[in-house]
């Protein structure tokens with residue numbers, strides 16, 4: 713992950729917002745971010761990058777130097793140091809942009825070119841500031857708002873089959889704590905800039921998606 717070294721000192725974005733559209737997708741654990749992103753991908757052809765999925769993949773990569781660090785943070789519901797997560801995101805974005813630019817499938821190119829849903833990121837203010845400074849400014853934040861009791865119910869249900877090391881009662885408690893203490897300030901930060909689209913995530917997936925579609929279409933002129 714060579715980008716880690718360059719990231720620290722970089723003070724201008726590597727991608728231009730003219731070429732790359734980024735939507736940050738936030739919400740507590742179990743709010744339905746992944747479910748909604750899947751549907752947005754199917755409907756509009758966004759590329760979906762889940763920060764948590766990228767971290768889990770890096771954790772499981774045999775020669776990763778960050779495996780133990782990531783595992784420790786995920787089990788304890790803590791936020792992995794931002795350099796690691798941003799480097800993973802940037803590398804994944806670059807790969808997708810390269811693939812679509814060389815693809816001969818015009819439809820795939822048109823659909824995917826530079827439209828990213830970045831799911832579960834930024835979870836801490838330093839991630840937000842650094843990503844917008846060094847990678848690309850986001851268009852807006854889609855925030856899935858859901859009460860903790862409902863998120864807990866969903867996570868425990870998902871934990872029966874997800875195989876995730878952090879879908880257990882103990883880790884869930886820690887993840888909620890981190891969400892309130894560390895991630896909500898990020899939502900507040902964007903809210904103050906009038907860049908948050910808040911969606912009621914208590915509803916059924918279809919209903920949440922209908923609201924999401926309306927908001928997305930309005931803002932991106934789709």
Ligand code: C5P
Pocket residue numbers: 741763764765767785786787788789790791792793797831832833834835836839878887
């Ligand atoms: O989004 P997801 O629930 O898959 O994230 C799982 C875990 O990955 C988080 O609880 C956190 O430990 C880590 N994570 C992180 N920084 C992010 C996203 C996820 O440290 N931006």
Ligand code: MG
Pocket residue numbers: 745746762764831832
């Ligand atoms: Mg997820």
